Amino acid sequence: MNYAKIRNFDIANGEGVRVSLFVSGCTNSCPGCFNAEEKDFNYGKPYTGETREQIVQMLDNPNISGLSILGGDPLCQDYWGILNLRYLCSYVHTKNKNVWMWTGFKWEDFTKITTNPFLQGAILNLISECDVVIDGPFIQELYSPSLKWRGSSNQRVIDIKKTFEKMGNEIVPYVGIDI
Numbered sequence: 301m302n303y304a305k306i307r308n309f310d311i312a313n314g315e316g317v318r319v320s321l322f323v324s325g326c327t328n329s330c331p332g333c334f335n336a337e338e339k340d341f342n343y344g345k346p347y348t349g350e351t352r353e354q355i356v357q358m359l360d361n362p363n364i365s366g367l368s369i370l371g372g373d374p375l376c377q378d379y380w381g382i383l384n385l386r387y388l389c390s391y392v393h394t395k396n397k398n399v400w401m402w403t404g405f406k407w408e409d410f411t412k413i414t415t416n417p418f419l420q421g422a423i424l425n426l427i428s429e430c431d432v433v434i435d436g437p438f439i440q441e442l443y444s445p446s447l448k449w450r451g452s453s454n455q456r457v458i459d460i461k462k463t464f465e466k467m468g469n470e471i472v473p474y475v476g477i478d479i
């Protein structure tokens with residue numbers, strides 16, 4: 301897995317002051333994609349053990365509320381990439397902080413992202429480790445600068461734990477966000 305950038309003390313992507321990791325690579329084709337460069341899986345730098353340690357140190361700062369994972373698309377990563385992201389999620393929770401993730405896939409399609417059963421299982425585990433997921437493709441016609449934490453109004457800010465409690469039958473929006 302490659303990553304495009306890491307932002308420490310980020311206040312633009314999620315609630316509070318956060319560490320944001322932008323992974324490289326995306327197979328979606330949102331018209332009007334605002335991240336075209338980062339769609340390339342070779343863009344940026346390889347994610348290594350050193351990268352992980354750097355992020356872990358940033359997350360240890362008591363002023364940091366949690367980790368945000370963006371792209372590219374986190375759910376388009378290979379098996380080891382997904383496992384690396386999951387490791388970070390687990391670490392964040394040992395610190396009683398939270399994980400937000402952005403993906404171009406819709407909640408309804410999360411169980412059919414790949415035909416590889418091992419990778420698909422790892423992807424679902426990663427999703428279940430998140431607290432909030434912003435789902436769906438960016439649609440230029442639905443863009444509004446007033447939307448919080450998303451680019452277009454079709455995208456949903458989903459409370460993952462509460463949605464899993466409903467067995468996925470009902471998508472529960474994160475507090476204060478209409479979907």
Ligand code: SF4
Pocket residue numbers: 326327328329330332333334335336338339371372373403404405437438
């Ligand atoms: S999911 Fe994000 S990176 Fe991928 S095509 Fe859509 S806007 Fe671009």
